[in-house]
Amino acid sequence: EAQVTQNPRYLITVTGKKLTVTCSQNMNHEYMSWYRQDPGLGLRQIYYSMNVEVTDKGDVPEGYKVSRKEKRNFPLILESPSPNQTSLYFCASSARDSSEQYFGPGTRLTVT
Amino acid sequence: LAKTTQPISMDSYEGQEVNITCSHNNIATNDYITWYQQFPSQGPRFIIQGYKTKVTNEVASLFIPADRKSSTLSLPRVSLSDTAVYYCLVGGLYNQGGKLIFGQGTELSVKP
Numbered sequence: 028e029a030q031v032t033q034n035p036r037y038l039i040t041v042t043g044k045k046l047t048v049t050c051s052q053n054m055n056h057e058y059m060s061w062y063r064q065d066p067g068l069g070l071r072q073i074y075y076s077m078n079v080e081v082t083d084k085g086d087v088p089e090g091y092k093v094s095r096k097e098k099r100n101f102p103l104i105l106e107s108p109s110p111n112q113t114s115l116y117f118c119a120s121s122a123r124d125s126s127e128q129y130f131g132p133g134t135r136l137t138v139t
Numbered sequence: 140l141a142k143t144t145q146p147i148s149m150d151s152y153e154g155q156e157v158n159i160t161c162s163h164n165n166i167a168t169n170d171y172i173t174w175y176q177q178f179p180s181q182g183p184r185f186i187i188q189g190y191k192t193k194v195t196n197e198v199a200s201l202f203i204p205a206d207r208k209s210s211t212l213s214l215p216r217v218s219l220s221d222t223a224v225y226y227c228l229v230g231g232l233y234n235q236g237g238k239l240i241f242g243q244g245t246e247l248s249v250k251p
Contacts, residue, residue, distance in 0.1 A: 033180075058237060059217035070183070077237050085204050085238060113179070126231050128239075130182025130195045 028056045031131035033118050039137045040108055048111040048134050049102045050118030058121040060085070060128070061093065065112040070117070076101055108138040143227045143242040150248050157214045159245050161227030164208050172203060175226045177244070180199045183226060187212070198202045215246075 031052045040046055041061040046134030052059065060075035062085075072078040075094040090112055101120075105112060115135050144162040151157045163172070170233055171190050175183035187194055188203040190208070200213040224244040 032169055060237070060239070062241075069243045072241075075237045075239075082174055084239060086240070115180070119182070126188060127185040128175075128183075128230075130184070133180065133182055135180075 029129070030092070031118055031120055031129050033116075033131040033134050035134060036132060037135050041139055043107050045079045046105050046108060046136075048105075048116060048118075048136070050103065052101075052118075052120040053098050054100065054120060054122070054128070055098065055131065056120035056129070057098070057123040058128075059095065060119045060121075061101070061103045062117045062119065063087065063112075064117065064133075065114050072095060073116075078129070100126065106122055108136075110138050112136065113138050142218050142240070143229055145227055145242055145245045146163045148246040148248070149245060150250065152216055152250050157165055157217050157221070157249075159214075159227075159247070160209055160227055161212070161229075161242075162209045163227070163229045166207050166229050170230045171208075171250075172201065173228045174201065174212045174242075175228065177224045177226065183241075185200070185224075194207060203204060217247075217249045219249050221247065223247060 034049045045128045047074045057078045061073040063069050071087045073091050074093040082093050117133050120132040121128045173188040174186045176186050177183040187201045188198050191203050194201045202211045224246050226244040228243050
């Protein structure tokens with residue numbers, strides 16, 4: 028089954044404790060992206076990757092890092108999480124010649 | 140990047156046709172128009188995409204006038220399960236270098 032998976036689905040952590048949210052897709056998609064969703068602010072793009080070893084900043088990259096060492100994986104790293112990063116995070120992927128993105132199930136992160 | 144404007148919310152009743160209009164006055168020549176549907180706590184799901192005139196699939200129709208400065212998503216005979224947030228996006232992953240901007244979306248509420 029074609030899908031985007033994210034882990035963990037739920038995470039509660041404390042300020043400053045480094046964490047990684049994994050994202051993996053099995054569709055051989057070139058494009059992958061991370062979004063955060065907050066009430067009243069909609070979906071905002073954090074980082075995206077057009078292909079392996081190619082990443083770029085979206086609208087809200089501060090406090091986040093990403094890497095794209097393999098085509099299928101695109102982890103989101105929070106080196107020192109803060110409470111304002113409490114949010115619902117979505118990973119998405121897309122084929123090169125398509126604007127149709129496939130979204131993962133989401134990761135709900137709470138930073139206390 | 141083309142900015143989009145949609146109504147914040149809409150109400151409808153089961154069995155009615157619902158039309159959601161999106162304004163995108165500064166759409167570029169090579170931009171596509173894409174609509175997504177999102178249920179609470181789930182990732183957005185692709186509904187339909189078009190460039191001009193009319194596109195129809197098993198779920199919805201998309202009407203795009205000749206000047207392409209707006210588009211209308213049409214949902215025929217809605218049911219309670221169509222209650223969701225609908226997002227209009229303008230652009231294309233690869234002709235915009237990968238950056239995508241989701242607007243606030245339209246929250247559709249379908250009542251019995």
